[in-house]
Amino acid sequence: MYSDTEAAALYDILNPWGPSDDFYLSHVMASPSVLDVGCGTGTLLHRARESGHTGRLCGVDPDHASLDRARTRDDVTWVEGRAENMEWEGGFELTVMASNAFQVFVTDDQLRSALASIRRALVPGGKFVFGTRNPLVRAWEGWTPENATDVVDHRGRALRVSHHVESVNGDVVTLTETTATREGETLRVDTNSLRFLDAEGIDGFLHEAGLEVEVRYGDWSRASFTATSDDIVTVARVRPVVVV
Numbered sequence: 001m002y003s004d005t006e007a008a009a010l011y012d013i014l015n016p017w018g019p020s021d022d023f024y025l026s027h028v029m030a031s032p033s034v035l036d037v038g039c040g041t042g043t044l045l046h047r048a049r050e051s052g053h054t055g056r057l058c059g060v061d062p063d064h065a066s067l068d069r070a071r072t073r074d075d076v077t078w079v080e081g082r083a084e085n086m087e088w089e090g091g092f093e094l095t096v097m098a099s100n101a102f103q104v105f106v107t108d109d110q111l112r113s114a115l116a117s118i119r120r121a122l123v124p125g126g127k128f129v130f131g132t133r134n135p136l137v138r139a140w141e142g143w144t145p146e147n148a149t150d151v152v153d154h155r156g157r158a159l160r161v162s163h164h165v166e167s168v169n170g171d172v173v174t175l176t177e178t179t180a181t182r183e184g185e186t187l188r189v190d191t192n193s194l195r196f197l198d199a200e201g202i203d204g205f206l207h208e209a210g211l212e213v214e215v216r217y218g219d220w221s222r223a224s225f226t227a228t229s230d231d232i233v234t235v236a237r238v239r240p241v242v243v244v
Contacts, residue, residue: 037095
């Protein structure tokens with residue numbers, strides 16, 4: 001009742017440009033070649049071009065409807081696919097993963113494969129910039145129907161988007177997102193699982209993939225990371241090869 005195309009348009013309304021986007025854009029504008037993994041509707045790379053970026057920009061995402069919106073610009077390369085299956089070899093100086101997309105890799109194997117692909121895509125010394133929610137803050141406890149968001153979609157329809165946590169299994173939270181009319185008619189229900197890794201766990205996977213943390217922040221204003229920070233914002237770099 002609410003199509004993938006409509007859902008992609010609604011996503012942009014529910015997620016307007018904010019501080020996290022400014023953070024990522026600052027890194028994108030400082031790099032001549034950028035791969036946006038989980039680019040969604042392409043907002044970040046669109047803004048980069050509008051801001052004067054003249055280098056190589058590429059976005060990859062598995063969602064066809066989102067990429068259709070991204071492809072309204074043809075001066076960016078858009079690729080439909082999953083992070084785990086990327087085959088670039090050393091073509092990018094920067095890879096970004098915005099919108100907490102890091103959390104969609106809920107198994108060790110998925111995350112290892114994604115990070116291996118990202119490492120391969122980076123040139124020596126290249127950077128990987130991403131963010132994820134700090135599990136110690138337990139953000140999922142606020143994902144309840146009582147905290148629903150009222151919004152007007154691109155067609156002018158008044159909608160209510162709500163969340164319900166179905167399960168918490170270790171560090172994986174499974175939740176449903178319900179899109180409904182204000183009168184309560186359900187139009188769409190999507191189920192997603194997100195992984196809440198702590199900083200130590202993240203660093204272990206990065207090290208295994210040949211990456212190392214250059215700097216870590218606790219929010220998008222570059223405040224220091226602490227146990228009570230909402231976010232784990234990481235700037236990682238390809239680890240130098242040590243010749244013995």
